[in-house]
Amino acid sequence: MGDVTRIIITRLGLGVLTLLVISVLIFGAVELLPGDIAQAVLGQGATEENLRALRTELGLDRSAPVRYFDWLTGAIVGDFGNSLLTQSSVTDTIAPRFANTLFLAAYAAVIAVPVAIILGIIVALLRNTLFDRVANVATLTSISSPEFFLGYILILYFSVKTGMFPAIAKLSDDLTFIELLERTFLPALTMVLVVVAHMMRMTRAAIINLLASPYIEMARLKGTPAWKVIARHALPNAWAPIINVVALNLAYLITGVVLVEVVFVYPGIGQLLVDAVTKRDFPVVQACCLIFAATFILLNLAADVGAILTNPRLRHPK
Amino acid sequence: MADDKRVLLKIQGLKIEGYSDEKWIEIVHGVDLTLHRGEVLGLIGESGAGKSTIGLAAMGFARDGCRISGGSVEFDGMELTTTPESDRRVLRGSRIAYVAQSAAASFNPAHKLIDQHTEAPVHYRIRKRMESQEDAMELYDRLRLPNPREIGFRYPHQVSGGQLQRAMTAMAMSCRPDLIIFDEPTTALDVTTQIEVLAAIRDIVDQFNTAAIYITHDLAVVAQMADTIKVLLKGDEVEEADTVTMLDDPQEDYTKTLWAVRSFQRPQKSRPEDETVPIVTIDNVDAAYGQTKVLEDVSFDIHAGMTVAVVGESGSGKSTTARCITGLLPPTKGRILFSGEELPASFRARSKDQLRQAQMIYQMADTALNPKVRISDIIGRPAEFYSGLKGAQLKNRVDELLDLIELEPSKFYSRYPPELSGGQKQRIGIARALAAEPSFIICDEVTSALDQLVAEGILRLLDRLQEELDLAYMFITHDLATVRSIADEVVVMKEGRVVEMGPKDVMFTPPHHPYTDLLLSSVPEMDPNWLNTVLEERGVDNIGEAART
Numbered sequence: 001m002g003d004v005t006r007i008i009i010t011r012l013g014l015g016v017l018t019l020l021v022i023s024v025l026i027f028g029a030v031e032l033l034p035g036d037i038a039q040a041v042l043g044q045g046a047t048e049e050n051l052r053a054l055r056t057e058l059g060l061d062r063s064a065p066v067r068y069f070d071w072l073t074g075a076i077v078g079d080f081g082n083s084l085l086t087q088s089s090v091t092d093t094i095a096p097r098f099a100n101t102l103f104l105a106a107y108a109a110v111i112a113v114p115v116a117i118i119l120g121i122i123v124a125l126l127r128n129t130l131f132d133r134v135a136n137v138a139t140l141t142s143i144s145s146p147e148f149f150l151g152y153i154l155i156l157y158f159s160v161k162t163g164m165f166p167a168i169a170k171l172s173d174d175l176t177f178i179e180l181l182e183r184t185f186l187p188a189l190t191m192v193l194v195v196v197a198h199m200m201r202m203t204r205a206a207i208i209n210l211l212a213s214p215y216i217e218m219a220r221l222k223g224t225p226a227w228k229v230i231a232r233h234a235l236p237n238a239w240a241p242i243i244n245v246v247a248l249n250l251a252y253l254i255t256g257v258v259l260v261e262v263v264f265v266y267p268g269i270g271q272l273l274v275d276a277v278t279k280r281d282f283p284v285v286q287a288c289c290l291i292f293a294a295t296f297i298l299l300n301l302a303a304d305v306g307a308i309l310t311n312p313r314l315r316h317p318k
Numbered sequence: 319m320a321d322d323k324r325v326l327l328k329i330q331g332l333k334i335e336g337y338s339d340e341k342w343i344e345i346v347h348g349v350d351l352t353l354h355r356g357e358v359l360g361l362i363g364e365s366g367a368g369k370s371t372i373g374l375a376a377m378g379f380a381r382d383g384c385r386i387s388g389g390s391v392e393f394d395g396m397e398l399t400t401t402p403e404s405d406r407r408v409l410r411g412s413r414i415a416y417v418a419q420s421a422a423a424s425f426n427p428a429h430k431l432i433d434q435h436t437e438a439p440v441h442y443r444i445r446k447r448m449e450s451q452e453d454a455m456e457l458y459d460r461l462r463l464p465n466p467r468e469i470g471f472r473y474p475h476q477v478s479g480g481q482l483q484r485a486m487t488a489m490a491m492s493c494r495p496d497l498i499i500f501d502e503p504t505t506a507l508d509v510t511t512q513i514e515v516l517a518a519i520r521d522i523v524d525q526f527n528t529a530a531i532y533i534t535h536d537l538a539v540v541a542q543m544a545d546t547i548k549v550l551l552k553g554d555e556v557e558e559a560d561t562v563t564m565l566d567d568p569q570e571d572y573t574k575t576l577w578a579v580r581s582f583q584r585p586q587k588s589r590p591e592d593e594t595v596p597i598v599t600i601d602n603v604d605a606a607y608g609q610t611k612v613l614e615d616v617s618f619d620i621h622a623g624m625t626v627a628v629v630g631e632s633g634s635g636k637s638t639t640a641r642c643i644t645g646l647l648p649p650t651k652g653r654i655l656f657s658g659e660e661l662p663a664s665f666r667a668r669s670k671d672q673l674r675q676a677q678m679i680y681q682m683a684d685t686a687l688n689p690k691v692r693i694s695d696i697i698g699r700p701a702e703f704y705s706g707l708k709g710a711q712l713k714n715r716v717d718e719l720l721d722l723i724e725l726e727p728s729k730f731y732s733r734y735p736p737e738l739s740g741g742q743k744q745r746i747g748i749a750r751a752l753a754a755e756p757s758f759i760i761c762d763e764v765t766s767a768l769d770q771l772v773a774e775g776i777l778r779l780l781d782r783l784q785e786e787l788d789l790a791y792m793f794i795t796h797d798l799a800t801v802r803s804i805a806d807e808v809v810v811m812k813e814g815r816v817v818e819m820g821p822k823d824v825m826f827t828p829p830h831h832p833y834t835d836l837l838l839s840s841v842p843e844m845d846p847n848w849l850n851t852v853l854e855e856r857g858v859d860n861i862g863e864a865a866r867t
Contacts, residue, residue, distance in 0.1 A: 212382075213423070214418055214420060214423040214424040215423065215424050215425060215426040215427070217381070217418070217424070218416070218418055218424040218425070218426075219426070219437075220379070220410070221374075221377065221379060221410050221411065221415075221416040222410060222411035222415075222416075222437060222438045222489075223407050223408055223409070223410035223411035223412060223438060223441070223442070224411070224437065224438075224441065225407070228441075232429075232437075233426050233428075236426075236428035236429070237426070237427060237428050310428075312427055312428055312473045312475065313427070313473075313475050316472075316473050316475075316476060
């Protein structure tokens with residue numbers, strides 16, 4: 001196992017390094033804005049005096065590297081400073097929103113990942129049949145439709161016409177878990193529809209790609225039934241690409257949900273980010289970006305490690 | 319052997335079609351075949367003869383893109399061509415088993431050997447899992463695998479090629495089938511490993527009185543294994559006879575040419591008497607891939623106009639030595655000299671003229687030629703690069719090179735590699751090497767991917783070019799028949815070291831270094847009793863031991 005541990009530690013180190021580079025980019029991007037934060041906040045009518053006062057208050061009179069270091073050390077312990085608008089702690093503002101987003105993403109993932117993989121296996125088994133084509137066209141249609149469009153269609157059929165699920169996913173503290181699931185079903189379903197196609201097609205392609213291998217022919221020549229050839233002989237060797245595309249889609253579920261949140265009025269981090277951008281609340285924007293980046297890196301890291309762990313050559317060295 | 323005279327498999331008028339270029343083309347044109355219980359039939363022919371396709375058809379199986387289009391395949395009274403696939407499937411693995419050419423590719427890398435072994439018996443409810451595991455260990459023992467109780471719990475990549483091939487034979491035996499199809503089971507193995515696998519296969523087939531179809535292109539191998547031999551050519555039967563008759567008295571011309579292939583031998587040249595400077599000198603070279611040392615203290619000379627054959631098993635450092643000479647892998651120690659002049663270790667530091675001196679021809683002409691580039695450019699590019707030829711001069715030079723390799727310039731000038739046969743592609747590879755006007759060419763297993771007749775053509779061509787252009791060859795091969803036909807001197811390598819070297823006649827006459835002896839005696843001969851004799855000489859029980867000492 002020495003090899004695997006070493007690889008994982010290396011990847012982890014690279015992940016941290018990437019995150020560091022991204023933090024510089026995020027900080028630098030705000031620095032590059034014309035004028036400075038004080039100017040941006042106070043707008044054109046600001047007097048010199050007001051500006052100076054705000055700069056001192058925000059610590060903008062210090063040099064950029066010093067402020068970056070300050071921000072970074074704060075971020076490491078979870079302190080992203082205070083919101084420019086509400087003056088409350090950024091961490092306290094983001095935490096409940098991010099939890100909501102994670103919940104919705106997990107909800108969608110729990111449905112989407114098994115459905116995509118099982119569907120992928122089935123279409124690989126029934127490749128080039130009618131079922132394969134229908135599944136392909138259906139999932140392609142859902143991936144090519146914009147999320148807000150899918151969301152409104154679902155609202156139209158599932159809440160306006162049949163009233164099965166609520167159209168608005170507003171949350172309150174007194175909801176039971178079941179109520180929570182019911183209320184967030186439509187946004188979750190919208191996201192499922194968006195991500196299933198990609199994962200299913202990759203599963204199908206990864207499996208079919210292996211079907212020409214000599215060991216698959218061997219399995220068939222041992223009289224192994226077709227479903228078992230796929231499930232037992234092809235799938236274990238197809239995990240690496242599948243895991244990668246799953247991770248990519250999970251990351252999308254967390255970072256790409258703004259539109260869905262807007263459509264269903266769901267209090268997630270996406271909405272918060274949009275609000276913060278329009279209101280120039282830079283500490284919140286920076287914190288959101290850093291969280292998104294960390295999510296991406298962490299999930300890709302997990303995918304890499306997962307792919308490594310499915311490789312018998314690495315798990316069982318000579 | 320075949321004392322039980324009941325017919326097990328009867329194939330009549332078998333026709334098989336393959337799908338290519340949007341239409342079905344017949345690739346097997348009505349072949350008949352009868353196999354009795356316990357009998358071993360050898361199917362022999364060049365690539366494209368339809369051997370594997372017929373072997374698979376005996377299981378009622380056609381690869382994707384192939385179909386059985388006519389004739390009958392009757393296995394133990396059951397007509398396979400009309401039986402539904404679900405009924406045919408249950409025969410596979412249980413009553414008819416298959417042993418593939420490359421065991422390394424045919425074992426699933428994700429599962430332990432023993433789990434793949436027990437799959438069929440458990441699936442068919444012939445044995446319980448634990449019983450089947452016990453049985454596997456017993457079979458491993460009978461096939462003389464080391465640590466038979468433990469080896470099955472390894473993954474395929476943890477086991478050597480020869481051992482995998484035996485484990486695959488054990489797997490084929492797992493349900494005690496009536497018939498096993500062996501599809502070139504030893505082609506990918508070194509001679510010393512091949513002999514162990516051959517002996518193991520023959521023993522086990524004897525012990526269980528299993529019938530077998532043994533597919534190979536190697537006559538000497540089939541002579542050891544088969545009771546009857548059937549010769550195929552392009553999907554047609556040429557002739558069939560029992561092994562002894564077939565070897566002593568082949569009837570058809572085609573069979574006779576197959577038998578005669580190994581006869582090409584050119585006279586051996588010896589080094590110049592006086593102290594001329596060799597074209598290439600490898601002087602105390604060490605090399606490593608990362609931390610792994612692969613060459614240790616390798617030294618030998620190659621003189622102008624001579625062929626030095628470098629032989630050894632896979633992993634012995636033959637190709638690595640070539641990489642050191644060409645500068646692709648700079649040695650960690652030692653020097654490479656061309657005509658007495660020391661070359662920079664890395665090809666990057668060598669001048670154009672130094673690079674021109676040494677050219678390479680590769681084993682797989684398929685992958686060594688860019689399929690999207692015209693022949694004229696493949697050959698023209700080095701001619702332009704090294705000699706600065708342009709326009710009409712360049713075209714003349716390409717034509718001249720095509721003439722030299724006996725391909726009609728007007729026909730081949732503007733074609734692409736995929737339109738060429740294997741032998742023609744290899745000729746283009748030769749022309750590309752000649753375009754640089756080198757004095758020395760490294761031939762890396764150039765004939766091992768080719769059929770014997772085609773390979774002989776290439777050897778004759780290389781020999782003629784050597785005469786005309788006074789070329790020196792370093793001939794990397796594991797095939798001692800090739801060495802016999804064209805080498806002047808032989809270098810034997812093992813585990814990154816030179817074990818023995820000298821002129822060919824000396825090397826082929828005893829006494830040898832024990833390893834050379836092992837290599838030489840492991841090359842199958844056309845005598846049906848050869849395997850028995852060798853096994854007797856070595857003492858059956860320590861077969862393979864010799865390979866490790």
